[in-house]
Amino acid sequence: MSKRVTINDVARTAGVSRQTVSRALNDKGEIDGSTKQRVLDAARELGYRPSRFARGLVRQDTTTIGLVIPDLLNPFFTEVAAGALEAARARGWHVIVYDTADSIDEERGTLEVIVSQVDAVVGYFSLDEAELDRHLSGIPAVLIGREHRTPRFSSIRVEGATGVREAVDHLASQGHLRIGMLDHASRAGQSVRRKWFTDAMNAHGLNADAVGNAVQSVDGGAAALHELLAEHPDLTAVFTFNDIIAIGALKAARWLGRAVPDDLAVIGFDGLQLGAVVHPALTSVALDTRRVGALAIEQAGRLLAGETQLPDEELQVNAVLLVRESA
Amino acid sequence: MSKRVTINDVARTAGVSRQTVSRALNDKGEIDGSTKQRVLDAARELGYRPSRFARGLVRQDTTTIGLVIPDLLNPFFTEVAAGALEAARARGWHVIVYDTADSIDEERGTLEVIVSQVDAVVGYFSLDEAELDRHLSGIPAVLIGREHRTPRFSSIRVEGATGVREAVDHLASQGHLRIGMLDHASRAGQSVRRKWFTDAMNAHGLNADAVGNAVQSVDGGAAALHELLAEHPDLTAVFTFNDIIAIGALKAARWLGRAVPDDLAVIGFDGLQLGAVVHPALTSVALDTRRVGALAIEQAGRLLAGETQLPDEELQVNAVLLVRESA
DNA sequence: AGCGCTCCCGTGAACGTTCACGGCTTCCTG
DNA sequence: CAGGAAGCCGTGAACGTTCACGGGAGCGCT
Known part of the structure; x- marks a missing residue:
């Protein structure tokens, strides 16, 4: 198994220091044009890719949200997911999607693994509050279409x-x-x-x-x-x-x-x-399904930022009659 | 802004060392039942959550795949995505989903950010090979419904x-x-x-x-x-x-x-x-859309493992006539 | 008593990156 | 020519976790 190519390897073959490589890759200033090019070439040649873990460890910027959906093939959840993805992309967040296949066991399993991979959880859950609490172990969570309101948890309500x-x-x-x-x-x-x-x-x-x-x-x-x-x-x-x-x-x-x-x-x-x-x-x-997803993401952001709770009205989407042909 | 709760904080309040805390949380052996409980309590009380970055840095296990889709609301892509999610879940992988909204610019932007967040990329792309290559910067990729075969790239073909x-x-x-x-x-x-x-x-x-x-x-x-x-x-x-x-x-x-x-x-x-x-x-x-997604994930796994290329037939899904009512 | 084994627990190191700081040239300015 | 600024680069430290190793306490056996 070939070892991973690190920033030090690039530095060595380019004849510079770590820091200079870092500067070249994240194009910060304070670097000469020619050396920058030399570093970039060396990096490409070695097939160097920065480790997202090491990078994430030092700069605390990337946030990742876990979106839990019972069934992606159900168009309703698809629309909600699409809204959530769009809202997340707008703020540069990443969304890991989990399809629990409508199974309570899968949901448990998902929760088990999710907590160590994301900063906040958003979605539809079937577990009861106690177990949810236990599995979530303190991660901010936004529950859609379901009541559950504590400093750590929020819910998006549908008013119909x-x-x-x-x-x-x-x-x-x-x-x-x-x-x-x-x-x-x-x-x-x-x-x-x-x-x-x-x-x-x-x-x-x-x-x-x-x-x-x-x-x-x-x-x-x-x-x-x-x-x-x-x-x-x-x-x-x-x-x-x-x-x-x-x-x-x-x-x-x-x-x-x-x-x-x-x-x-x-x-x-x-x-x-x-x-x-x-x-x-x-x-x-x-009801504006995409807005449901977007609201959930936004609210996850507020929980993450530790902002004060919003009034219920803001966390609610209202359904209105849409007359087409069948009635 | 409150500092993050680290493993050391837990260790201190529980009166043990880092390593013991680590042992308790990942329930490895070599730890007394009572101290383990004490550690767990301390962790819960402090609201401790291990850093996924620090953890990922030392143990190289978690793999994350980026799934790029032009439009999640298009049921075709939804079905493919569902297949991919299922296959990924089966091997314990995480899937970050990106919806490029059918826009070539969004696709570029997605690629830009994706490479630093995932181990492999799977999905539908519109960019030409040259630019794709450049943006991907060496990440294994599986292109669906499109030819592109090199040691680093594969494609899933639809035979119709x-x-x-x-x-x-x-x-x-x-x-x-x-x-x-x-x-x-x-x-x-x-x-x-x-x-x-x-x-x-x-x-x-x-x-x-x-x-x-x-x-x-x-x-x-x-x-x-x-x-x-x-x-x-x-x-x-x-x-x-x-x-x-x-x-x-x-x-x-x-x-x-x-x-x-x-x-x-x-x-x-x-x-x-x-x-x-x-x-x-x-x-x-x-065509078996879910299988398309699953195949893509499997192939991403092979690329990741550096396995030898499969024959084309294995990376292909065949379409057959499905007679319902309209003809 | 001495030896070895098991059960717990702790200490240094490592993972790969960025941040803060400091140092060396070179060039400009008065 | 002194002084300072600007441009470029390198070194230690830190991020938070796990791994490898070592060591002490307690017990049983010869």
């Missing part, structure tokens, strides 16, 4: 109550009275989004008990709509936990011969770009 | 000639005689995929001159199909550079009132998962 209200308003104004929902139940029981839905329905004096449960996938959404319509054939509109499930619902509706939006109106949640390519284009309670 | 041939066979067997193509012209002129198409058409004695040019987006595909059909109204089938463009074509076809596949057959390229959610589901010359 008014957006969902808009959606129900929209449906009601078109005469829909029987509106169902396809929820996505997690370990924690029914979702917040369902609560928003229920509240909005109640505000209209409508009952919100036609709720099905969908697995987090297109096929899951399709299957769930089948079931829901079998139970409640009179539904004329359906609101879904997210766009993925909504697209499944679109698929099932076509299968069942129910035209969208005339025979069945569909409204999703998230406002993914994906919703624009399907037919009919998906109406959705949209 | 037979897959495209299958596609044209498929269309011809259904009686299609006038088949067009929506190409994506780059700086380098017409694409290899177009060549594959032309060859396949010629093999059937069909002429392949009904070719339009599409921008790399759904809308671009839609616009291009409009133009192409205006010029060649007799086309009954169209093959596209990739699935994104194909989905645009689907959209345009619906707009023009041409039913797919009956009035117009559409075949894409890439075989994205996305193709399964649109309607009609997209027939495509599919």
Whole structure:
């Protein structure tokens, strides 16, 4: 195994000192043009590359953030990730991406290794607070779509109550009275989004008990709509936990011969770009996914800098109704 | 600004030496159970976190790979990235992801900073070889979908000639005689995929001159199909550079009132998962995108280990026809 | 008693780079 | 010609961790 080429090797073959090599490579001043060239040539010839560890050790500038995502293939997380990457690049930060494959064990494993590699952690987690705390061992962390607020931890909240209200308003104004929902139940029981839905329905004096449960996938959404319509054939509109499930619902509706939006109106949640390519284009309670990612990065920066906490409003992104074709 | 908590601080408050602290944290043997606990407590209390730089400097184990992607929001690249992440995770490597936003300047900037942060680079690049070489400054690199083979560089090739041939066979067997193509012209002129198409058409004695040019987006595909059909109204089938463009074509076809596949057959390229959610589901010359990413990572590992070059066949992924509904 | 072994723990060195400082020329200025 | 400034370069130290080595205490065995 050939030893690593160090700055001293370059210095020797160029006939100068370490420091001069360093000067040449980081083009600081205080160096003669010709010697600089000589050093550069020597470095290239030897195939010298500075050690990021040694460099990082002495100058404390480079910051690296760990982005933890349950599934990169899910377009929602992709969009968030894209927003985060962009924000990070803007400040010259590096982002290590970890895909936990929706597995709690992978998440544990990821956390285990992540803490020794990054300055802060950002993303979606399923572990409970206690274990999260333990694994994180003091690293600043920003949790997305989940409450957890301490000096070391922050969270980015999604505010969808008014957006969902808009959606129900929209449906009601078109005469829909029987509106169902396809929820996505997690370990924690029914979702917040369902609560928003229920509240909005109640505000209209409508009952919100036609709720099905969908697995987090297109096929899951399709299957769930089948079931829901079998139970409640009179539904004329359906609101879904997210766009993925909504697209499944679109698929099932076509299968069942129910035209969208005339025979069945569909409204999703998230406002993914994906919703624009399907037919009919998906109406959705949209949230600025890229902004979610960007906010998380920014907040990680604040935690890193030890700045004072921001008011909740700043750490929140609001969802609004985006009317396309499906409702 | 509070100084960093070092291993010495922990050692002092625990009343032991550095080495003992190190032993406790990396749970090596040679340490008494009670002192270990004492050290751990001290570390937790002080909020101690080992410096990844100092650690990386002495033990040469952690490897980090830079993954360069033109646009994470493009589902094709997302799938490749997912494959790469998975392969990297399997060997305990870290992946820093850079999104160059389809900009050549960003790519340059990325390269500039990447070389000092990773052990190897993997991904899609637009720069010409000379500049690439210069920026990479000796780092092992794996270029995807592009030729570039030297001891330091490798490339992952996509073999689609037979897959495209299958596609044209498929269309011809259904009686299609006038088949067009929506190409994506780059700086380098017409694409290899177009060549594959032309060859396949010629093999059937069909002429392949009904070719339009599409921008790399759904809308671009839609616009291009409009133009192409205006010029060649007799086309009954169209093959596209990739699935994104194909989905645009689907959209345009619906707009023009041409039913797919009956009035117009559409075949894409890439075989994205996305193709399964649109309607009609997209027939495509599919390639195992995740495997592309995984292959790239594996090959980066070989370069890093200085292993001998593999035969080309091993660094290649073959595309095959995936028949869904659109043709 | 002497020897050797095991169990713990500590000390110098090393990893590869940059920072702070100091020294040597050379040139200009009054 | 003295003095100072500017330009160029080298030397010790520091960053925070692990590795290699050595050494003392305690125990059992001959």
